[in-house]
Amino acid sequence: MKKEKILVVDDEWNMRQLLNIQLSSRFDIKEAGSGIEALDVLKKEMVDLVILDLMMPDLDGWQVCKKIRETSQVPILMLTARGDVKDKVQGFTVGADDYLVKPFNPEELLARSKALIRRSTLSSESNxxxxxxxxxxxxxxxxxxxxxxxxxxxxxxxxxxxxxxxxxxxxxxxxxxxxxxxxxxxxxxxxxxxxxxxxxxxxxxxxxxxxxxxxxxxxxxxxxxxxxxxxxxxx
The missing domain is CATH 1.10.10.10 (Winged helix-like DNA-binding domain superfamily/Winged helix DNA-binding domain)
Known part of the structure; x- marks a missing residue:
């Protein structure tokens, strides 16, 4: 069975490796170390979910999310160390589908990832x-x-x-x-x-x-x- 593909976007190598370890048994993981690199990856290949860090030096997560939404409806899970309600609302406003605050439980990350991909798949199927x-x-x-x-x-x-x-x-x-x-x-x-x-x-x-x-x-x-x-x- 072919694995669904997740693009992990985070400027911290350690966090990308942690997410890879937590998700690679269930998903095919692609990585991007910046928002610009993430947008470049998405131009070249299709993914089933984007896990997107909020705080990045070149383009922040909000900017990347907004750019993605100009051309794609791929599910986006926003990751951040900030849990302010205003940050969450802004993320949802620019098109994020879900929001997870660091540090997070690996089981919750896996559950949210599966749910987002499942809902995206169901909505795209003919009904x-x-x-x-x-x-x-x-x-x-x-x-x-x-x-x-x-x-x-x-x-x-x-x-x-x-x-x-x-x-x-x-x-x-x-x-x-x-x-x-x-x-x-x-x-x-x-x-x-x-x-x-x-x-x-x-x-x-x-x-x-x-x-x-x-x-x-x-x-x-x-x-x-x-x-x-x-x-x-x-x-």
């Missing part, structure tokens, strides 16, 4: 029930291309923001708790801070507002969570 275009008023969701449009103008969303929008739209009668959203979208229940969900909802709503969507598709159900809100319900 007759979720293919095609969804149009609700001036909001359009292209599930095949994983794109969102407002009045035919492309809306820039991160992979997790797209997953959030799609999940709510496809399940309009369900109220999702924050734990349910963490489980469905990130794949590891109870590991991430539930504020991750709130920050994603806030970002999506702000993007809808700035692009003049005539209704708010994400309704807050107080004391429970979030659900889809149709245009007629938002009146």
């Amino acid at each position: 007759p029930q979720s293919e095609g275009i969804i149009e609700i008023s001036e909001l359009k969701i292209d599930q095949n291309q994983r794109q969102v449009f407002i009045k035919n103008d492309l809306l820039e969303v991160t992979p997790k923001e797209f997953d959030l929008i799609q999940l709510l739209v496809l399940n309009p009668r369900i109220t999702f708790t924050r734990d349910m959203l963490l489980d469905h979208i990130w794949g590891i229940h109870g590991v991430l801070d539930i504020r991750t969900v709130d920050s994603h909802v806030k970002n999506v709503r702000e993007k809808f507002r700035k692009n003049n969507l005539s209704f708010n598709p994400i309704k807050t159900v107080w004391g429970r969570g979030y659900k889809f809100q149709a245009p007629e319900e938002a009146q």
Whole structure:
């Protein structure tokens, strides 16, 4: 069985070797010692996951993540010694899929890596029930291309923001708790801070507002969570 490929990006040789030891039994590991080197690797070959250090001297992890997202939806796991909520929110905003603070448990690293690759694989597989275009008023969701449009103008969303929008739209009668959203979208229940969900909802709503969507598709159900809100319900 062919191993999935992970690109480990960290300017510290010792950390790259540690990650290699922890993951090489399950994955094929590629290494990059800088953000520039990582972008060069990604131009030449496909990988299934990028494990990206935040603090690097040339391009930091946020800059590298943003660059990757210009051309690829590969899952990105951000590694950092900093655990500030603002850092996490910024990472998710530029397109990171998950966030792990050093020092970390090797079993948790392996579990998160497997979950990110599994979810990416599932979302890319053909699913007759979720293919095609969804149009609700001036909001359009292209599930095949994983794109969102407002009045035919492309809306820039991160992979997790797209997953959030799609999940709510496809399940309009369900109220999702924050734990349910963490489980469905990130794949590891109870590991991430539930504020991750709130920050994603806030970002999506702000993007809808700035692009003049005539209704708010994400309704807050107080004391429970979030659900889809149709245009007629938002009146």
